[in-house]
Amino acid sequence: MVLLADGGSTKVDWRLIAGGKVSGYQTQGINPFIISEEVIVDILSQAAWKKEGHCIDEVHFYGAGLATDHAKGIIQKSFVKVLGPQVAVHVNDDLIGAARALFGNQQGIACILGTGSNSCYYNxxxxxxxxxxLGYILGDEGSGAYLGKQFVNALLKRDFTVEFTNHVLKNENLSQDQILEGVYKKPFPNRYLASLTQIMNKYIDNLQVRALVADSFEAFLSKNVLKYPQIKDCKVGFVGSIAFYFEEILLEALAKYHIQNVKVIKAPIDDLVTYHVSNH
Structure with a gap:
């Protein structure tokens, strides 16, 4: 029995493969860069697949915040504590997961646009x-956290019309105090900022909101994707809710650089199931 996971900062999608049957689960996000090993162990212990008592032989965990061996070790140790040392645990960062979901065994430039953002060349x-x-403070261009930050900045610094600003604040139950508390006082400010993209999506017909999204994607492309020399020779693919829900604007930004035939998927987990079934 194999357990697969696509772990982001906001949520983790799980798939349990038993013979020809695949079962799906979801838990809150797991990112060792943001939460402690103790919290991770608690999340795993409370997961439905754990409570159901399945005999799991192998785990493949793809997750955010796993760029270092230390971070991967935290995930490894957490699974050992919850499932025992007899289980084979394979830990990779979410970029490998995105790349395998998008391209299988083919080359490509894999990108993530979710709560955070990331990219790589995969051979x-x-x-x-x-x-x-570089994370949501120093980087993460085009991500949900980045978009949310640009949106509230424009909202509170009067970049929008007074009528639009007042309408959004009133109808979305937002205030400057509430926003500042969500960013500076409460845990997981990146998740809070990313959650504001749901409001942006509601008002995407507003030209200024649309321009904010377009500019954010332009920043992601110019600071990341366009710097890969392989961009001329291989496909580009995107995973993540931001890429999925704002796909039209993303494709427009890519078209400016003559990047076409782009694959966009909301979440990589089911494509990862296909990859692992095909390669094992």
Whole structure:
């Protein structure tokens, strides 16, 4: 029995493969860069697949915040504590997961646009080159957190019309105090900022909101994707809710650089199931 996971900062999608049957689960996000090993162990212990008592032989965990061996070790140790040392645990960062879901055993430039953002050149076997994402404070261009930050900045600094600003604040139950508390006082400010993209999507017909999204994608492309020399020779693919829900604007941004035939998927987990079934 094999357990697969696509772990982001906001949520983790799980698939349990038993023979020809695949079962789906979801838990809150797991990112060792943001939460402690103790919290991760608690999340795993409370997961439905754990409570159901399945006899799991192998785990493949793809997750955010796993760029270092130390971070991967935290995930490894957490699974050992919950499932025992007899289980084979394979830990990779979410870029490998995205690349395998998008391209299988073929080369391509894999991108993630979710709560955070990331990118890499994948040669069909592993990540060969990667521009550092740098997180939601220093980087993460085009991500949900980045979009949310741009949106509230424009909203509170009067970049929008007074009528539009007042309408959004009133109808979405937002205030400056509430926004500042969500960013500076409450845990997981990146998740809070990313959650504001749901409001942006509601008002995407507003030209200024649309321009904010377009500019954010332009920043992601110019600071990340376009810096890979392989861009001329291979396909580009995107995974993540931001890429999925704002796909039209993303494709428009890509078209400016003559990048076409782009694959966009909301979540990589089911394509990862296909990859692992095909390669094992």
């Amino acid at each position: 069909g076997n592993g990540v060969v080159e990667k521009i550092p994402a």
